Amino acid sequence: MGATAQIAELARRMAAVVGARNCVSDPSELITYECDGLTHDRVHPDLVVLPGSTAEVVEVVKLARAAGRPIVPRGSGTGLSGGARPVPGCVVVGLTRMRRILEVNLDDGWVRVEPGVINLDVSRAVSGAGWYYAPDPSSQGVCSIGGNVAENSGGAHCLKYGFTVNHVLGARLVCADGAVVDLGGRAPDAPGYDLLAALVGSEGMVGIVTEVTLKLLRKPEATRTFLAIFPSTDEGGNAVSGIIAAGILPAAIEMMDSLAIRAAKAATGLGWPETCVLLMDADGPVAEVEHVSARAIEIARSCGATEIRVPRDEAERQLMWKGRKSAFAAVGRISPNYMVEDGVIPRSEIARVLREIEAMAKAVGLRVANVFHAGDGNLHPLVLYDARVPGEEERAARLGGDILRMCVRYGGSITGEHGVGAEKAAFMADMFGPDDLETMQQVRCAFDGDAMFNPGKVFPSTRLCGEKPGPYRPHPAEISGQAERW
């Protein structure tokens, strides 16, 4: 059978499981699925399947496996590292139809949801009762819980509250052989290995999650926000260190440099001086946050803040946060193109690292805007470039890579929250040695020995652990005659 006929036959079988309209094989419709939020990296998938239940996911996995096709799981497709980018010859399994909130238990503080549920919808569902779901990636209005689990998503407030992995209590996983396994439980410390920890952040490489139990938090009694303006990121960085050194654990503490502020102003009309802005949330019991906020403001002033702005009401507070959260997209206003990086450094090195980034950018004739979660040293350098200028995109990519390597040199990480995905697989070898990576491969292969899920992501080499590159390889079941190739 030729390749086209094979795909047609697989599509027919998949359609019988999920329904014809949930099986996408029309090339023009498949274009939507060629990339995720990392839009410049595209691969055309052969087939996209949108199952509606765990049972359908099981059948889809079995069919793909029997056909020797890799599977790329996909949530909302907002990831920024190409984690949901198709691989050649793959079946993309989209979980967007599985978006039911299955069970809410406020007595014990959890909610059980399907993977396609949007992050913000979890908080919305329990907000009236005074609860919320803590991890808050900037894309929380569109990104899915399944995607959050795959990427171990963070957000501005994870300094105090942790990442997705700290908030997942249980998960139902469809494994490579189609087995359905429940991990975690309703009580803490279920006996056995912490496979949930291996699952969260595994970037779609161990199976497909079809249910997730999430920890909910009671909303804090009060939140106090202030914005501090500094002459430069040197003073801003020192203020962050000072606040943390004073024993304060802010709910969030964010910084933007002059270029990022200029972009945010262009997008939102905010009247911030184009120097350095620090935005801090403290939350908790009223007396505690009043005290903490006042103390942090004192420290900011003593570190050279030229102005402190305290929002008069919730609307003004939201506007300040909008200025911060819109920064990524706003950069489009001051540059035709840009790349979003996601590196981590020890927070005490912020000022030094920012100066180094500036020098590196200047040396190659590019500009970098910096927006970052200062409290945990998570930088988001936005490398600005013009794709119409020959060679500039390559230079920008090189600069982005050099910045990540510098983060590793400072004892940090190549990704704080966006994941490794397709984009940073090559940089894993800068952060980890061959034995480290081989050990991680063993963990991955414990779940998926044939590397059927999302092959080619995260790891810099595809030859470890018996994994062979390329989509069309005979499956053991095929060799043994239990399944046929079509």
Add this chain to the structure above:
Amino acid sequence: MTAARRPGTEADAVLGAVPRLVFAPATVDEAAESVRECARDGHSLAFVGGGTDLGLGAPPSRLDAVLRTEGLSRVVEHAPSDQIVSVEAGLSLSALQRTLAGHGQRLALDPPFPGRATAGGIVAANAFGPLRARYGAVRDLVIGVSIVRADGTVARGGGKVVKNVAGFDLPRLMVGSLGTLGLVATVNFRLHPLPEARATLLFPGLTAAAARSLLVEARSAQLEPAAAAALASGGALELGVRFEGFAPGVKQQGDRLLDLAGKAGVTAERLDEATAGAFWERHDRLRESGTFRARISAPPSALPAVARDAVAPLLSALAGGGAALYPTLGLGFVCGDPASGPATAAAVERARVALVALGGALVLAAAPADVRAAADAWGAPPAALALMRSLKDRLDPERRLAPGRFAGGL
């Protein structure tokens, strides 16, 4: 580099299994070399730190050698301004806390036996205490590890920054694995500032239902206790709730909890520093007392059922026993001296049935041989046993690392 070694004795036994050989490496390299030697010789091997949770799990089916981590006791790096520390496995918690306290910081973990419990052992045993209510478990505080695999390969995972999602999560995978996936050689932890103020409120003579109800009220009132522990040594519970942070917040939260208790008709007492210290010492002694210790878990809302159907039957089979329950977490320890092996084993089974029905579990953390003879350490195999076995096969294919000690016979 070859580690110091000596013949094993009864004192080196792991759950009754006496090793023939004991390694005492002074460096991670020596530890790796010892593990490689065991791999060459086909020796089975267990890792021992302070020995405070050596009773956790089932006896290994064979044990040729023990590797003691006491020689690995260095603070590799402490970056106070980044609030992280990197330590070798054998460093005791108390020693670590002393170093950190000099910088106004701490590792927010308060498991039993802090003088002996080691960093590596705490990770391997997923040890915890009341502070887990506010600061999380080991998995929420560990940010990096280096491990020595069964074949002697040294591998790192995670890193030295709090925020990091690069690669598969080896650090958390090691948590609670009891040395059956590899030796935890070094650990990187996230640190917290020592609180400026703390205050404990005591609520004596509570029923489990009243304790649960008071804590739910506190949650509704958006109070954020750092720790809550309910001590039981007979009928009623004695609930201690601690607030930590800056003085104004600690005072306000204490006042409000007293108000809530008053409205509920619950007797309450704000403890001064000395009596608060005495309460938490009582708690510490209780969870360390006796030759028997079980870890129990259930959803927090099930506290009354846990007290009635699990704690009570266990305590009736233990002399001088008591329970330290963490009601906001759904966890606890039940400790004491078994009056008779078979009776205690029967109580374990009865308590386990009740806990499992609630969605929880009971695991033996210490028990005399006559209890173990009739009571399983873990209970029924985990639902995900096939995946766990697959993981074990990948990292320890010859099943030489404390074989049989872990859940599901791994």
